[in-house]
Amino acid sequence: MPNPPHHANTHTRRTVLKSTTVAAASTALLPDAASGAASPAAANPGDVVRVTLSVNGRSRVVDVEPRVTLLDALRERLGLTGTKKGCDRGECGACTVLVDGERIKSCLTLAVMRRGSEITTVEGLADGDRLHPVQAAFIRHDAFQCGGCTSGQIMSAVACVREGHTGSEAEIREWMSGNLCRCACYQNIVAAVADAAREVRR
Amino acid sequence: MNGLVGRPVERVEGHAKVTGTARYPADDPVPGALHGFLVTSTVARGEVTDIDTSAALGHPGVVAVYTHREMPRLTVPPFPYPKGFIPLQGTAIHHAGQPVAIVLAETLEQAQEAASLVQVRYRSEPPRAVIDDAGQQPYLPPPFRDRPNEFTRGDASRALAQAEVRVEAHYSSPTRHHNPIEPHATTAHWDGDRLTLHETTQGVNVTRGVVATAFGLPADRIRVLAPYLGGGFGAKGPVWPHTIVNAAAARLARRPVRLVLSRAQMFTLTGHRAEFRQHLKIGATREGRLTAIVETTTAQLTTTEESIFNESDSTSTLYTCPNVHIRQEGVRLDIATSSYMRSPETTAHFGLETALDELSWVLGVDPLELRRRNHTDIDQETGLRIASKHLLDCYTTAADAFGWSRRNPAPGATRDGDEYIGWGMATEAHTFSAIPATASVTIGLDGKAVLRIATQDIGTGTRTIICQIGADALGVPITDVHAVIGDSALPNASLSAASATIASISGPVDRAARTARDTVVGLAVADRRSPLFGVPVSDVETRHGHLIHTRDQARRDTYRAVVSRAGKPVETTGSVPNVPGHSYGVVFAEVRVHARLGAVRVTRVVTAHDMGRVMNRRTARGQVLGGVTWGIGHALMEHTVYDRATARVVNPNLSTYLVPVCADVPSVETLFVDRPDPSSTALGARGFGETPITGVPAAIGNAVYHATGRRVRDLPITQDKLL
Ligand code: FES
Numbered sequence: 047m048p049n050p051p052h053h054a055n056t057h058t059r060r061t062v063l064k065s066t067t068v069a070a071a072s073t074a075l076l077p078d079a080a081s082g083a084a085s086p087a088a089a090n091p092g093d094v095v096r097v098t099l100s101v102n103g104r105s106r107v108v109d110v111e112p113r114v115t116l117l118d119a120l121r122e123r124l125g126l127t128g129t130k131k132g133c134d135r136g137e138c139g140a141c142t143v144l145v146d147g148e149r150i151k152s153c154l155t156l157a158v159m160r161r162g163s164e165i166t167t168v169e170g171l172a173d174g175d176r177l178h179p180v181q182a183a184f185i186r187h188d189a190f191q192c193g194g195c196t197s198g199q200i201m202s203a204v205a206c207v208r209e210g211h212t213g214s215e216a217e218i219r220e221w222m223s224g225n226l227c228r229c230a231c232y233q234n235i236v237a238a239v240a241d242a243a244r245e246v247r248r
Numbered sequence: 249m250n251g252l253v254g255r256p257v258e259r260v261e262g263h264a265k266v267t268g269t270a271r272y273p274a275d276d277p278v279p280g281a282l283h284g285f286l287v288t289s290t291v292a293r294g295e296v297t298d299i300d301t302s303a304a305l306g307h308p309g310v311v312a313v314y315t316h317r318e319m320p321r322l323t324v325p326p327f328p329y330p331k332g333f334i335p336l337q338g339t340a341i342h343h344a345g346q347p348v349a350i351v352l353a354e355t356l357e358q359a360q361e362a363a364s365l366v367q368v369r370y371r372s373e374p375p376r377a378v379i380d381d382a383g384q385q386p387y388l389p390p391p392f393r394d395r396p397n398e399f400t401r402g403d404a405s406r407a408l409a410q411a412e413v414r415v416e417a418h419y420s421s422p423t424r425h426h427n428p429i430e431p432h433a434t435t436a437h438w439d440g441d442r443l444t445l446h447e448t449t450q451g452v453n454v455t456r457g458v459v460a461t462a463f464g465l466p467a468d469r470i471r472v473l474a475p476y477l478g479g480g481f482g483a484k485g486p487v488w489p490h491t492i493v494n495a496a497a498a499r500l501a502r503r504p505v506r507l508v509l510s511r512a513q514m515f516t517l518t519g520h521r522a523e524f525r526q527h528l529k530i531g532a533t534r535e536g537r538l539t540a541i542v543e544t545t546t547a548q549l550t551t552t553e554e555s556i557f558n559e560s561d562s563t564s565t566l567y568t569c570p571n572v573h574i575r576q577e578g579v580r581l582d583i584a585t586s587s588y589m590r591s592p593e594t595t596a597h598f599g600l601e602t603a604l605d606e607l608s609w610v611l612g613v614d615p616l617e618l619r620r621r622n623h624t625d626i627d628q629e630t631g632l633r634i635a636s637k638h639l640l641d642c643y644t645t646a647a648d649a650f651g652w653s654r655r656n657p658a659p660g661a662t663r664d665g666d667e668y669i670g671w672g673m674a675t676e677a678h679t680f681s682a683i684p685a686t687a688s689v690t691i692g693l694d695g696k697a698v699l700r701i702a703t704q705d706i707g708t709g710t711r712t713i714i715c716q717i718g719a720d721a722l723g724v725p726i727t728d729v730h731a732v733i734g735d736s737a738l739p740n741a742s743l744s745a746a747s748a749t750i751a752s753i754s755g756p757v758d759r760a761a762r763t764a765r766d767t768v769v770g771l772a773v774a775d776r777r778s779p780l781f782g783v784p785v786s787d788v789e790t791r792h793g794h795l796i797h798t799r800d801q802a803r804r805d806t807y808r809a810v811v812s813r814a815g816k817p818v819e820t821t822g823s824v825p826n827v828p829g830h831s832y833g834v835v836f837a838e839v840r841v842h843a844r845l846g847a848v849r850v851t852r853v854v855t856a857h858d859m860g861r862v863m864n865r866r867t868a869r870g871q872v873l874g875g876v877t878w879g880i881g882h883a884l885m886e887h888t889v890y891d892r893a894t895a896r897v898v899n900p901n902l903s904t905y906l907v908p909v910c911a912d913v914p915s916v917e918t919l920f921v922d923r924p925d926p927s928s929t930a931l932g933a934r935g936f937g938e939t940p941i942t943g944v945p946a947a948i949g950n951a952v953y954h955a956t957g958r959r960v961r962d963l964p965i966t967q968d969k970l971l
């Protein structure tokens with residue numbers, strides 16, 4: 047199942063890693079998971095599947111091989127390069143996007159598995175010129191340096207706030223630990239998330 | 249003057265970074281670009297005997313597979329191409345992970361899969377992966393970048409023999425990898441013999457020069473673009489072979505090609521901090537004054553180059569000591585080339601600052617007091633007085649904030665439940681460079697300023713700081729200043745490395761902007777249509793985009809009006825040399841060590857730094873947070889593991905090469921002395937970025953000793969070493 051229901055209290059710091067194992071395993075089920083346009087024959091290298099993805103509220107048609115990750119579909123096919131690839135193995139969090147409101151690592155899910163889901167990337171967060179409270183808080187608190195991890199941090203932070211995992215600094219640190227920041231803006235990220243959470247609740 | 253310099257101005261590129269619109273080199277759309285993927289050697293030493301590319305070529309979408317058989321012959325550039333050889337030029341294999349072929353295909357997935365279909369046969373020999381297995385005596389390599397690897401002052405062995413107190417110990421640290429979040433990426437686009445590179449580089453000009461040498465082209469045929477960089481930490485300072493191989497492949501294929509390294513490939517193709525050993529002997533008086541330091545270090549080298557990157561600057565310059573003998577030796581191993589990594593002196597600095605802690609216990613002198621006793625304002629290399637050094641103030645400020653005076657000196661004496669608590673400290677120091685640069689400023693008809701300089705912002709805040717400088721010099725709001733950087737076609741600047749950027753480019757930007765301001769003022773006072781017509785230029789000040797008569801504030805003009813009346817933009821350039829130097833600081837750390845499990849947590853850190861003038865407290869603070877976190881990683885977790893039988897990296901990923909995550913680090917209290925350095929032409933600022941981190945591993949190790957009475961001299965201090 048592409049989108050397991052959200053059990054807020056059963057998440058741990060390793061949840062994202064665990065759910066990525068599920069995503070990886072489901073590649074074996076590809077013909078089923080991609081039922082419809084992807085007949086078993088479509089799994090041949092070079093064959094493409096036409097997939098309609100709903101990204102940032104817009105319906106986007108993309109022709110991809112079934113093996114194409116959501117991340118590479120976004121970056122290489124849809125020109126949405128705000129989402130970054132840091133490791134392509136679910137370890138860094140740079141590729142974090144929201145799928146039906148839940149944060150996932152887009153390098154560990156296939157584009158064909160996300161038909162019918164609402165995908166939000168960093169490009170889709172702001173409301174016109176009005177930044178999302180998390181984006182604004184990241185600027186205020188200097189929660190980035192190079193910006194390589196920032197899209198992923200922000201998407202993760204949006205979900206973290208929505209999940210209600212912002213009760214204390216320690217809780218934020220725990221729940222934001224699936225996103226590496228090599229520049230190590232962690233302290234400022236924590237401040238930004240706490241601040242944004244206050245603002246969202248207001 | 250708006251007084252923006254010195255203020256904690258928000259990053260000017262913040263909006264672009266939080267909305268995902270900042271385009272990094274791998275993001276730039278290049279129409280028609282193929283995707284490249286490297287095939288790399290599975291053996292570490294030997295040669296390629298056969299490569300069968302037929303299956304790969306038969307894979308859908310594959311356009312070409314190039315090996316040493318197809319590649320043109322290229323010239324191996326000197327440093328900053330530190331590799332010593334270019335792959336795909338012959339059959340010899342020097343390390344596992346060395347590229348042996350490159351696959352080009354229409355899609356990334358096709359290139360990646362086809363790369364796995366290339367069949368390579370090797371003749372292989374047993375490799376040497378770690379210093380312990382070198383099977384050779386360490387030797388003294390020739391000077392690197394004109395710096396000899398042996399250094400003497402006074403007569404260290406005699407002074408050591410006569411010393412009242414001696415401390416001798418061996419310190420060591422393993423290979424570490426930079427691991428910026430953004431992988432190395434290069435896109436090569438040829439137009440005849442003109443080449444454009446979209447490159448993840450800390451130096452657009454350096455890349456241009458290296459690639460020009462490799463291809464035997466004049467540098468002006470090559471343009472290198474890096475408007476944003478997703479982290480470098482030294483890994484993107486030198487030029488690495490994938491850039492050259494990819495450009496050659498694009499030329500053969502007559503198509504643009506984009507190549508992004510995989511995370512695993514970054515463990516063998518983009519440098520690392522070399523495995524390091526340090527044998528340190530210190531002599532001192534009974535009061536703790538240093539009389540002799542004898543240091544012999546051993547770093548990993550390769551069979552293709554012999555550059556020592558783990559420098560011993562701190563040993564020779566940080567404290568007053570009349571007798572010093574340093575030998576930086578190396579052994580040649582069959583692994584990839586090392587290089588500079590954030591604060592290259594950190595490895596040797598760890599030994600020095602740990603040895604001083606050991607000396608403090610031997611003498612019964614407080615470790616902070618010991619450092620004060622050895623403080624110097626004299627440059628130990630030149631014998632000249634240092635123009636500006638406020639390390640003693642750093643000591644006092646940070647010690648007070650940390651509460652150091654409340655420390656119970658006895659090791660293992662403080663316990664809270666299952667955990668021992670320990671406090672440690674260390675001095676921080678870093679040598680920064682200053683590299684000649686030129687900036688230009690253009691005031692457009694709209695009165696807005698554009699700063700141009702071929703520097704880079706690798707996350708350190710360069711873009712913001714030069715906008716602050718430009719706005720102050722011109723007297724305009726920062727929103728009227730736009731910085732264009734990261735393009736080799738811009739006025740010349742060098743690497744964003746060696747903490748050189750602010751030291752090198754601040755003066756040129758300020759000069760260019762002041763000249764532009766003076767030019768615009770000159771235009772105004774010479775223009776009958778200006779309210780300032782005929783006013784002496786010395787009576788005109790500039791503020792908020794206005795030109796104002798100092799004694800008659802009602803008489804004023806604007807940049808916009810003056811330049812638009814002149815009918816053409818005002819363009820100026822500036823170039824001001826600066827000198828290299830040192831920045832200083834101190835770090836205090838508290839650790840908690842689990843009594844039974846040996847797990848170490850860093851629970852509190854206070855720093856204070858002297859970097860001359862603090863240009864932007866936010867971005868400076870960012871460097872401290874980053875440096876402290878890197879120091880925690882170095883002290884407690886980061887460790888590249890080699891399989892000693894195959895010389896392959898065992899943990900080439902971010903789930904087994906551990907770097908600190910959010911929950912691993914405490915909040916850091918960052919203090920600054922903030923006093924302009926009169927000897928600096930960078931508005932009183934010194935190079936700083938790499939100063940924090942240098943003392944952190946030792947401060948943590950010293951705190952672990954204080955907590956437990958156990959001295960760990962081999963980093964990282966993992967749990968097994970404390971059980
Ligand atoms: S790129 Fe997806 S987690 Fe690193």
Ligand code: FES
Nearest residue numbers: 191193227228229
């Ligand atoms: S801002 Fe550079 S990796 Fe996080």
